[in-house]
Amino acid sequence: MQSGNGIDLAAIYQLLTEVAGNVAAVAGNVAAHDRRFEQIAQVLDEHSRKIDDLAAGLREVRLTLYQYHQAVIGAGVSLTRLEKRVGRIEDHLHLDPAPD
Numbered sequence: 001m002q003s004g005n006g007i008d009l010a011a012i013y014q015l016l017t018e019v020a021g022n023v024a025a026v027a028g029n030v031a032a033h034d035r036r037f038e039q040i041a042q043v044l045d046e047h048s049r050k051i052d053d054l055a056a057g058l059r060e061v062r063l064t065l066y067q068y069h070q071a072v073i074g075a076g077v078s079l080t081r082l083e084k085r086v087g088r089i090e091d092h093l094h095l096d097p098a099p100d
Helices: 006-072 079-092
Strands: none
Touching: none
C-alpha cells in the first residue's frame, strides 16, 4: 500500500476519467434528443400547414353554403324565422298547425 498522495491522485484520476466518460455519453444522448426534437418540429409544422389549409377550406365551404342559402331563400328570410312566423299566424288565426 502506498502512502502519501500517490494513491489519492490515482483514485481521483480514475474517478475523473469515469465522470468524463459519463458526460460524453450524456452529451451523445442530448444530441440524439435534439435531432429527434427537430424531426418532431418538422412533423408539427407540416400538420400545422394542413390544419391551416383545412381551416381555409372550411371558411370557403361556409361562405358557399351561406351564399346558396341566401339564393334559395330569395328574400333572405331564414327558414327558422319563417317557421316561427307561420306558427304565430296559425296561433293568431286559431288554426291547427300545418302537417309536417
